Amino acid sequence: MGISTDAQRSGNTSYCRSIEALTQIVMHRTMHPYKRFDFPFRFSNEYQKQQEALKVVDAFYEEIIRSKREAYSELPEEDEASKQNFLDQLLRYQENGEALSDKDIKDEINTFVLGGHDTTATALSFTLYCLARHPEVQEKILEEQEKIFGSLENEPQTTYADLQEMKYMDAVINESIRVFPPIPMIGRKLTGDIQLDSYLVYVDRGTVDGCLCYAVDSRCRTAMDNESQDNGLTLPDTMSVVCALYALHHNPKYFSDPEKFDPERFVKDEILPHTHLPFSTGPRNCIGKKFAILQIKSCISKIVRHFKLLPSVPEYDPELVCQITLASQNGIRISLQKRNR
Numbered sequence: 281m282g283i284s285t286d287a288q289r290s291g292n293t294s295y296c297r298s299i300e301a302l303t304q305i306v307m308h309r310t311m312h313p314y315k316r317f318d319f320p321f322r323f324s325n326e327y328q329k330q331q332e333a334l335k336v337v338d339a340f341y342e343e344i345i346r347s348k349r350e351a352y353s354e355l356p357e358e359d360e361a362s363k364q365n366f367l368d369q370l371l372r373y374q375e376n377g378e379a380l381s382d383k384d385i386k387d388e389i390n391t392f393v394l395g396g397h398d399t400t401a402t403a404l405s406f407t408l409y410c411l412a413r414h415p416e417v418q419e420k421i422l423e424e425q426e427k428i429f430g431s432l433e434n435e436p437q438t439t440y441a442d443l444q445e446m447k448y449m450d451a452v453i454n455e456s457i458r459v460f461p462p463i464p465m466i467g468r469k470l471t472g473d474i475q476l477d478s479y480l481v482y483v484d485r486g487t488v489d490g491c492l493c494y495a496v497d498s499r500c501r502t503a504m505d506n507e508s509q510d511n512g513l514t515l516p517d518t519m520s521v522v523c524a525l526y527a528l529h530h531n532p533k534y535f536s537d538p539e540k541f542d543p544e545r546f547v548k549d550e551i552l553p554h555t556h557l558p559f560s561t562g563p564r565n566c567i568g569k570k571f572a573i574l575q576i577k578s579c580i581s582k583i584v585r586h587f588k589l590l591p592s593v594p595e596y597d598p599e600l601v602c603q604i605t606l607a608s609q610n611g612i613r614i615s616l617q618k619r620n621r
């Protein structure tokens with residue numbers, strides 16, 4: 281958006297706390313279907329908390345828009361080059377009379393900040409964690425870097441073309457976001473009845489087999505109640521479904537030894553269509569996919585050229601939780617050792 285929030289140094293702002301509160305409330309309501317009815321929810325403490333958090337977030341975005349407009353007024357008319365980022369474009373559409381209200385712009389900022397920030401940070405963190413635990417993979421990444429940039433002593437300006445050449449790094453990131461999908465589940469509201477084939481086994485909550493985690497309709501019936509005799513399953517159009525991407529990625533039917541971090545799966549290109557969906561699929565898939573991969577690649581490239589990544593001492597396994605994005609309750613910790621270059 282072209283705005284610096286200094287979030288690295290001042291993470292504990294009211295904005296960050298409010299976003300955290302909102303994600304917790306959304307997750308809580310997702311996992312407890314009876315909490316999803318709006319009318320009783322309005323009388324709960326969580327609703328009050330949600331409204332307060334929304335006010336803070338709204339004020340934050342209003343301030344961003346206000347300060348951008350102020351900066352505009354100080355720019356010479358012809359200085360188009362300074363109006364190039366995403367927020368600038370949205371404001372420019374508005375100035376040119378397009379039907380975009382301030383609320384529309386705030387919604388866009390919200391979608392992009394929330395959709396593009398924690399997701400990429402999560403993917404980057406877990407990929408670094410995987411590299412620290414797999415020195416042989418890290419070594420191969422380093423070899424690829426040396427092939428592209430020459431000696432590690434060089435301090436290159438990484439270009440788009442360089443990033444495109446990092447094919448092994450692609451495989452590593454793809455495998456990391458298979459094992460640790462930054463968005464472990466997505467939701468859909470059905471617009472028509474859906475007949476599921478019998479091979480998609482439904483298990484109420486936390487399935488390990490299919491793509492379906494749980495489905496619940498407006499009367500709080502679960503899909504299990506409607507299961508037909510022949511093992512097939514019809515989901516009526518009143519239902520919302522949650523697709524468990526994490527479960528899909530860990531299904532041994534599609535990934536042999538699924539808990540193992542093994543980038544060779546992607547080097548050998550042996551992935552079946554629609555089994556690796558960290559960015560979802562279909563018309564509402566992730567619009568920021570290519571940008572995210574470029575960001576992650578450029579960070580990893582720089583980090584591995586300067587540091588050797590090692591497991592933290594003592595070693596530990598992350599305790600995974602879903603907070604809309606995947607998170608580790610006990611943190612994601614690694615050690616860094618400066619490389620002798």
Ligand code: HEM
Nearest residue numbers: 395396399400403462463466558559560564566567568572
């Ligand atoms: C590794 C990083 C990322 C992952 C794993 C990821 C994953 C996803 C997934 C799974 C969805 C689909 C949600 C659904 O189907 O309900 C999605 C949607 C979206 N993502 Fe990403 N995302 C990432 C990075 C980004 C970035 C960097 C941006 C923006 C610059 C972004 C912007 C969006 C937007 C705007 C949508 C909504 C698209 C729509 O509804 O039409 N994402 N993302």
